[in-house]
Amino acid sequence: MHMLLVITGGAVLLGLFLLFGHLWGGTRPDLALAAKYFIPVWLAVAALNMWVGVTKAGYSVREETPILFIVFLIPAALAAIAIWRFSR
Template sequence: MHTLTVILGGLLLFAVLALTARLIPWLQHHLLAVFALLWFIASAINMTVGIVHAGYSFMAELPIFFVVFLIPLMLAWAIKKTYLQS
C-alpha cells in the first residue's frame, strides 16, 4: 500500500509541475527533466527511509526504488508526449 501511495505522490508532483509550467515558460520545455530530478530525489529519500528506519537491506529496497521511480516517470513521459506538446 505504501508503494502505491508513493507512486500516486509522484503523479501528483507531475500534475503540480505541469500546472506550474503554464505560468513559467522555461518549465514547459524542461518539464520532464525537472520532474525526473525531483522525483529521483524523492524516491531516493523513500528508499533511504526504508533502509534506515524499516530495516530493509539495500538490495531489498532497490527493486522497489525502480518501480517507484520509473512508473511515474513513464506515465509523465506519456502524458507530456500525448497531451502537453509544446
C-alpha cells in the same frame, strides 16, 4: 500500500510540475520542459524513500532496490508520456 501512496504522490507531483509549467509559460514546450525537470527531482525523492526504508524501516538495500525502480519508473513513465505529447 505504502508503495501505492508514494507512486500516487509522484503522479501528483508531476501534476504540480505541469501546473507550474502552464502558469509560467503556458506553451506546449514549457509543459514538456516542466516534465523533464520532474524526472531528476522524482529520482531524488524515490532515492530518499529508499534511504528511509533502509535506515528507519530496517529493510536491506537488496530488498529496497526493486521497490526503488518501481516507485521511480511509473511516475517517470507518465512524465515521458507528457514530454512526448507536449513536444509534438
